[in-house]
Amino acid sequence: MPLHHAEREEQPDAGPALAMAFKLIEAAQDRWRAVNAPHLVPLVRAGATFEAGKLVERPDDNHQPEAA
Numbered sequence: 001m002p003l004h005h006a007e008r009e010e011q012p013d014a015g016p017a018l019a020m021a022f023k024l025i026e027a028a029q030d031r032w033r034a035v036n037a038p039h040l041v042p043l044v045r046a047g048a049t050f051e052a053g054k055l056v057e058r059p060d061d062n063h064q065p066e067a068a
Contacts, residue, residue, distance in 0.1 A: 035041065040048075049056040 040050075043055070044050075049058075
């Protein structure tokens, strides 16, 4: 005896969900800023820190003061 599935339910309409997602993305886009220094993106991804637009050098933990 073949397995009988219950009456197949219709798939929900994705239209309203897509419309809501589009509206949310459109609203968020108003607050996005353009990247005005794309050459710095790799530094940021590597963990570089910037203060007032200037790169903050990491302290060198391995550096030992020279003996006088």
